[in-house]
Amino acid sequence: MIVVSPHFQNLGDILPHLIQFQCPDSxxxxxxxxxxxxxxxxxxxxMRSTVTVTxxxxxLVGKTAIVTGANSGIGYQTVLNLASRGCKIIxxxxxxxxxxxxxxxxxTNNPNVFAKHLDLSxxxxxxxxxxxxxxxxxxxxILINNAGVLVAKNNRTGDGLHPVMQVNYFGxxxxxxxxxxxNSLVSSQFHVWL
Ligand SMILES: NC(=O)c1ccc[n+]([C@@H]2O[C@H](COP(=O)([O-])OP(=O)(O)OC[C@H]3O[C@@H](n4cnc5c(N)ncnc54)[C@H](OP(=O)(O)O)[C@@H]3O)[C@@H](O)[C@H]2O)c1
Numbered sequence: 558m559i560v561v562s563p564h565f566q567n568l569g570d571i572l573p574h575l576i577q578f579q580c581p582d583s584x585x586x587x588x589x590x591x592x593x594x595x596x597x598x599x600x601x602x603x604m605r606s607t608v609t610v611t612x613x614x615x616x617l618v619g620k621t622a623i624v625t626g627a628n629s630g631i632g633y634q635t636v637l638n639l640a641s642r643g644c645k646i647i648x649x650x651x652x653x654x655x656x657x658x659x660x661x662x663x664x665t666n667n668p669n670v671f672a673k674h675l676d677l678s679x680x681x682x683x684x685x686x687x688x689x690x691x692x693x694x695x696x697x698x699i700l701i702n703n704a705g706v707l708v709a710k711n712n713r714t715g716d717g718l719h720p721v722m723q724v725n726y727f728g729x730x731x732x733x734x735x736x737x738x739x740n741s742l743v744s745s746q747f748h749v750w751l
Contacts, residue, residue, distance in 0.1 A: 617644035622698050623690065625649045625729065627676060628657050628706025635701055639663040639720040649675035649686060649693075650704065677728030678714045679702055686733035697736060 622639050625650035626632040636646050640661050646669065648661075649652050654672035661670050673689065676682035690697065709720030718727055 565686075568645045596616060597626065605623075611638060612643075615642065617642040617664055619643075620699060621645045621694055621701035623647045623649055623697065624703055625673075625677065625732070628652050628654045632701075633657055635703060636661055636670065636751040637664060639699070640667040640670050643667060644699070645669040646671065647690070648672045651676045652677075653722075660713065675732075677724040677732075678709075678720055678729070680716050680723075683728050684729050684735065690736065700733060700736060731738070 603718060606686050616727075617639060620643075622644050624636050624639070624646060627636045627646075628650040632648075632650070636648055641664075642647050644667075646661075646667075648670065649657060650672070651674070658672045659669055662668055674682070675686040705725045706721055709724075711720060714720050714723050716723065
């Protein structure tokens with residue numbers, strides 16, 4: 558509260574005192590600014606230390622990989638990286654991947670990029686996909702269970718499961734399970750099920 562003393566006769570007398578009153582506020586703003594900068598710097602260094610970019614140039618000629626959710630996002634970028642290193646890729650996604658596939662072949666000059674339909678929200682689709690892979694591939698070196706959804710339109714899938722759980726976990730679990738125990742060697746850096 559500002560108490561105007563009777564000694565102050567005009568605005569010129571009051572003004573310097575008002576400015577003095579603002580000092581604690583500006584000190585508060587400066588402190589807050591400093592704290593925010595420190596927090597942002599800490600976040601930046603935390604992210605730098607935890608987020609990594611693959612810069613491997615290992616040759617993958619002769620290897621076969623499946624990438625789920627390969628039509629867009631991280632899956633697409635993963636296929637691009639693996640294909641540029643000579644890997645044979647089977648892109649698996651629920652949507653039409655023809656354009657993504659042709660783009661990747663064009664960018665990487667690797668013709669061994671194939672697209673196969675896989676709907677992880679359907680157990681039947683997962684089974685059909687796995688059985689086609691087992692028929693068509695002699696071996697499988699890399700399985701990247703990348704596809705995922707955050708929200709779903711319906712509460713339940715046709716299998717009566719929660720859609721997010723089925724796409725992100727159950728579908729991938731079944732796929733991995735069906736591909737194990739054959740001549741396939743299944744490995745994944747991020748989703749280790751074994
Ligand atoms: N981006 C991030 O910051 C972040 C952070 C943590 C974890 N992740 C995880 O990383 C993975 C990829 O993330 P992202 O950002 O690349 O996601 P995204 O851009 O949404 O890509 C997900 C891919 O999964 C496909 N997909 C969706 N439902 C499917 C289904 N039923 N069957 C088969 N494929 C299906 C999508 O197909 P269409 O879109 O073509 O329909 C899309 O190609 C996800 O598992 C996500 O949870 C991402």
